[in-house]
Structures are given as C-alpha cells and as structure tokens.
Amino acid sequence: MQALTCDILVIGAGSGGLSVAAGAAQMGADVILLEGHEMGGDCLNYGCVPSKALIAAATRAQAMRGAAPYGIAPVEPQVDYAAAKDHVAEVIAQIAPVDSQERFESFGVRVIRAWGRFVSETEVEAGDYRITARRVVVATGSSPLVPPIPGLDAVPYLTNETLWSLKVRPSHLLIIGGGPIGMEMAQAHARLGCRVTVIEGARALGRDDPEAAALVLARLKAEGVEVVEGAQVVSVGAGPRITVADGRVFDGSHLLVAVGRRASVDWLNPDAAGIAVTKAGIKVDARLKTSNRRVYAIGDVAGGMQFTHLAGYHAGIVVRSAVLGLPAKARTEHIPRATYTHPELAQIGLTEAEARAAHGARLAVARFDFHHNDRLLTERHGAGFIKAMVVRGRPVGVTIVGAQAGELVALWSLVMANGLKMSAVSAMVSPYPTVSEINKRVAGAYFTPKLFENDTLKAVVRLIQRWMP
Ligand SMILES: Cc1cc2nc3c(=O)[nH]c(=O)nc-3n(C[C@H](O)[C@H](O)[C@H](O)COP(=O)(O)OP(=O)(O)OC[C@H]3O[C@@H](n4cnc5c(N)ncnc54)[C@H](O)[C@@H]3O)c2cc1C
Numbered sequence: 371m372q373a374l375t376c377d378i379l380v381i382g383a384g385s386g387g388l389s390v391a392a393g394a395a396q397m398g399a400d401v402i403l404l405e406g407h408e409m410g411g412d413c414l415n416y417g418c419v420p421s422k423a424l425i426a427a428a429t430r431a432q433a434m435r436g437a438a439p440y441g442i443a444p445v446e447p448q449v450d451y452a453a454a455k456d457h458v459a460e461v462i463a464q465i466a467p468v469d470s471q472e473r474f475e476s477f478g479v480r481v482i483r484a485w486g487r488f489v490s491e492t493e494v495e496a497g498d499y500r501i502t503a504r505r506v507v508v509a510t511g512s513s514p515l516v517p518p519i520p521g522l523d524a525v526p527y528l529t530n531e532t533l534w535s536l537k538v539r540p541s542h543l544l545i546i547g548g549g550p551i552g553m554e555m556a557q558a559h560a561r562l563g564c565r566v567t568v569i570e571g572a573r574a575l576g577r578d579d580p581e582a583a584a585l586v587l588a589r590l591k592a593e594g595v596e597v598v599e600g601a602q603v604v605s606v607g608a609g610p611r612i613t614v615a616d617g618r619v620f621d622g623s624h625l626l627v628a629v630g631r632r633a634s635v636d637w638l639n640p641d642a643a644g645i646a647v648t649k650a651g652i653k654v655d656a657r658l659k660t661s662n663r664r665v666y667a668i669g670d671v672a673g674g675m676q677f678t679h680l681a682g683y684h685a686g687i688v689v690r691s692a693v694l695g696l697p698a699k700a701r702t703e704h705i706p707r708a709t710y711t712h713p714e715l716a717q718i719g720l721t722e723a724e725a726r727a728a729h730g731a732r733l734a735v736a737r738f739d740f741h742h743n744d745r746l747l748t749e750r751h752g753a754g755f756i757k758a759m760v761v762r763g764r765p766v767g768v769t770i771v772g773a774q775a776g777e778l779v780a781l782w783s784l785v786m787a788n789g790l791k792m793s794a795v796s797a798m799v800s801p802y803p804t805v806s807e808i809n810k811r812v813a814g815a816y817f818t819p820k821l822f823e824n825d826t827l828k829a830v831v832r833l834i835q836r837w838m839p
C-alpha cells in the first residue's frame with residue numbers, strides 16, 4: 371500500500387466533489403479526488419442530464435401532437451424509443467469531457483479511480499493507496515432507495531440508474547412514487563407513447579404547494595397519465611403486478627421504483643473516522659463540518675435537500691472554509707428547486723402554508739396569473755401562476771407553476787440571497803414581450819393595493835393636482 375498526503379482529499383467526483391476539487395486545485399491546494407464509479411456522478415450519468423434529455427425528446431413528440439391550434443396539421447409522432455435513448459447517451463457524452471479525469475488532472479488534481487474508505491480519523495484507503503489529508507470532503511451523493519416491499523426483490527425493476535439503458539419502449543410503465551423523479555419520468559414516457567400509471571402512497575408532488583401541484587397533475591392526467599394517490603404499495607409480484615394497501619391491483623409491463631434516495635455511506639466506513647450518520651445522511655453543522663472537525667460533507671450525502679445546484683453551493687462554502695480558512699456557513703432560504711414537468715413547478719423559500727404558519731397575519735401573498743403575460747399567450751402557454759409570500763416588503767418564499775418556472779425562479783434567489791425588497795423587483799424593467807415580465811408583475815401586484823386602493827394617497831394626489839400649474 372502506497373502512502374500519499376495532500377491538503378484536500380475529496381471523496382466522490384459528482385456535482386459537489388468536482389466543484390470542490392476544481393476550485394481548491396486552481397487556488398493552489400494539493401488535491402486528491404477519489405471516484406469509485408463514473409466521473410460526473412449521478413447528475414451527469416443517471417440524474418439531471420439524462421432525465422432532462424429524455425424530457426426534451428418527449429417535448430418534441432408532444433409538440434407534434436399539439437400543433438393544430440397554431441395552424442399546423444397535428445401528427446401522431448413515430449417514436450423510436452431506442453433512438454430517444456441514443457439521444458440521451460449523446461447528450462451525456464457531449465457534457466462528459468467537462469467532468470472528465472483528464473480535465474481535472476489538467477487542473478493539477480490527482481484523480482484516483484477507487485472507492486474511498488476511512489481507516490482512521492485522518493486516513494482514507496482507496497485501491498492501493500493510504501491517503502492522509504489536512505481536510506477531507508465527503509461528496510459521495512446518494513443512490514436509489516429500494517424499499518423492503520415484499521416481492522420487490524424477486525421481480526425485475528428499474529431505477530434511475532438502469533432506466534437510461536432500457537432500449538425497448540415499455541408498453542405500460544408502472545411507477546412507484548409520485549415525487550419529482552416519478553412525475554418527470556411519467557410525463558416523459560407518456561409523451562413517448564407509453565401507458566403510464568403512477569402509484570403514490572400519499573400525495574403526488576406532496577412537498578409542493580397543493581394548488582401548484584394540482585395544476586401539474588391535471589396536465590399529466592389530461593395527457594393520459596394515470597395517477598393513483600393515497601395508495602401505499604404493499605407487495606409486488608411477477609408481471610409486474612402491484613398491490614396497494616386497499617387491495618387494488620395494478621398490472622404493467624415494466625416497473626420504475628422512484629421512492630426517494632439514500633445517502634451513499636456504505637463504502638465509507640464513517641465510524642472509523644468518528645463521523646456521525648443519521649437516517650437522512652451524514653450529520654453536518656452550518657459550516658458543513660461533520661462530527662470529525664477535519665471532515666466536511668456536502669451535497670446529497672449531507673442529508674438535506676438533494677439538488678445539483680445545492681451540491682455546487684456547498685462546494686463554494688467548503689472551498690472558502692477548507693482552502694482559504696474563512697468562516698463560511700451554508701444557508702438554505704435562497705436555494706430554489708424546480709420539477710421539469712410541463713408545466714414546470716418551482717419553489718424557493720416557504721410555500722404559502724409554511725409562510726402562514728411562520729408569519730401569521732404579517733404575511734401578504736401577491737399573485738399574478740400567467741394568462742396575463744402576452745408572450746405566453748402568443749405561445750398558447752397561459753396556464754400557471756406565481757405567488758410571492760411577503761413579510762414587511764421582503765419575499766420569504768415564491769411558488770411558480772407554468773412554462774419556464776425553473777428559469778423564472780432564479781431571480782428570486784438573487785433577491786432572497788441579498789435580502790432585497792419587492793421594490794427592487796418592481797424597479798427592474800423586462801423587455802416586452804418576455805416571460806420574465808411575470809416576476810416584475812407579481813411585485814407590481816404586491817404594491818397594487820398600497821397604490822391603487824389607498825384613500826390617503828388618493829386625497830394627496832387630488833391635492834397635488836389642484837395646486838399643480
Ligand atoms: C433522476 C434524477 C433526476 C434529477 N434531476 C435533477 C435536476 O433536474 N436538478 C437538480 O438540481 N438535481 C437533480 N437531481 C439530483 C442530483 O442528481 C443530485 O442532487 C446531485 O447529483 C448530487 O450531487 P453529489 O455531488 O452530492 O452526488 P453525486 O452526483 O451522486 O456524486 C457522488 C459520487 O461519489 C461517488 N462515490 C460514492 N461513494 C464513494 C466512495 N466511498 N469513494 C469514492 N467515490 C464514491 C459516486 O460513484 C458518485 O460518482 C436528480 C436526481 C435524479 C436521481
């Protein structure tokens with residue numbers, strides 16, 4: 371076994387680990403990066419990139435079916451499912467060089483393609499190496515949770531790791547779980563010509579604002595997706611055949627399990643390093659330090675929200691702390707999330723219900739409906755709304771459902787990260803006609819009662835007008 375030393379040891383070359391390694395090495399730190407599987411991690415190989423590429427193929431198919439209102443003869447597309455998967459693979463291959471071993475070696479990072487395992491509080495073994503580092507960053511991500519449902523282990527099933535290599539179009543895809551993975555893949559597969567049934571134990575898109583989620587669900591159902599809610603799966607049989615708690619049975623040709631994620635700590639041997647782990651993942655403080663003060667944990671493994679942009683944000687915090695020695699704490703209130711169904715569903719900060727519980731009567735909710743946006747009307751995408759939850763002039767949360775919701779929510783991260791007020795958003799000017807006017811219009815809606823339903827202001831204006839030459 372060869373002994374190595376470095377300033378920063380990063381375990382896991384996914385969204386979080388790669389960002390730490392690139393930042394730290396380019397600032398002059400001596401960095402070793404471990405990856406036991408594929409460079410790029412979940413997002414590139416099994417998550418965001420393949421799912422959004424498949425959604426893009428499905429969007430094309432749906433546009434062909436829905437062309438009539440634009441004066442173009444609609445056609446039922448001839449979907450080549452295997453070719454759509456080739457498109458997914460091509461997109462991954464196009465992005466892969468950015469996350470490649472060669473690129474990171476060009477930054478001066480020593481990349482070791484092996485699983486890392488703590489052997490003491492300061493040492494990690496990987497392949498033939500024993501590595502001692504000043505600081506360790508655990509960025510090992512998460513993997514699909516496979517629940518102990520009786521019978522599941524005896525039937526073939528898909529997860530987000532195996533779905534992309536399936537080349538035969540499922541005639542009837544059963545999906546267990548109506549979260550973001552389940553709903554994105556349900557709509558994409560329905561649009562690609564599969565019959566789809568989603569079986570959800572509680573409420574589909576249950577973490578989201580119910581009114582916004584209802585709009586997404588109505589669209590999916592209108593497109594033919596069967597969504598069965600309040601249906602806890604209790605057993606799985608051959609076929610596959612799913613039985614839910616009330617006795618109903620669902621038969622399909624393929625099964626996708628999308629019931630959440632579990633933090634990847636199996637290889638790590640965290641006990642050897644005194645790293646505390648809970649059911650959610652590695653326990654971290656606001657600085658992203660684990661119970662071993664020389665070890666940080668970031669991204670999916672750190673037990674909070676699970677998004678690529680969050681892993682990237684965590685990486686920035688750790689680079690400031692572990693490389694530059696600056697105090698840096700992770701915040702959560704300005705981290706957005708978006709589900710890329712059509713319509714898209716985006717959230718930042720508190721939902722209306724959460725904001726009401728937290729702020730009571732101090733809360734004002736401003737709303738703007740997408741059907742008042744001229745650009746969206748030209749596109750015939752007028753379904754949707756934005757709601758801004760505001761306390762003393764500052765947004766504490768924003769919900770957006772509709773076309774480009776994921777793009778629109780980014781502005782609110784700027785606003786909330788910097789403690790800006792609604793007046794800052796209303797002061798902005800968006801080009802006409804753009805979808806981005808929606809953000810300004812919801813700020814306008816916040817001020818409308820203050821400006822147009824204000825008797826004092828009306829009296830003042832009458833006075834000014836009387837005296838104005
Ligand atoms: C289907 C799907 C769609 C998604 N879509 C989106 C989306 O649209 N937007 C979004 O923001 N997020 C999305 N996500 C979530 C996103 O993929 C994750 O939040 C993100 O990849 C987390 O990054 P990470 O660096 O924490 O972990 P990962 O990207 O999972 O990287 C962890 C890496 O560590 C490696 N590893 C694990 N253990 C060890 C070890 N002991 N030694 C060495 N290497 C190890 C793994 O092999 C892996 O490569 C999606 C997820 C899925 C499953």
Ligand SMILES: NC(=O)c1ccc[n+]([C@@H]2O[C@H](COP(=O)([O-])OP(=O)(O)OC[C@H]3O[C@@H](n4cnc5c(N)ncnc54)[C@H](O)[C@@H]3O)[C@@H](O)[C@H]2O)c1
Nearest residue numbers: 547548549550551552570571602603628629630676708709
């Ligand atoms: N657009 C995005 O950003 C995006 C897309 C996909 C995934 N992700 C990330 O991946 C994570 C995991 O997504 P997910 O959809 O797998 O998980 P999830 O936890 O969000 O949803 C899983 C759903 O499965 C249901 N469920 C659990 N056990 C069940 C059972 N036995 N029978 C029926 N239903 C059951 C739950 O009630 C829940 O609604 C997300 O939280 C998100 O962080 C993000």
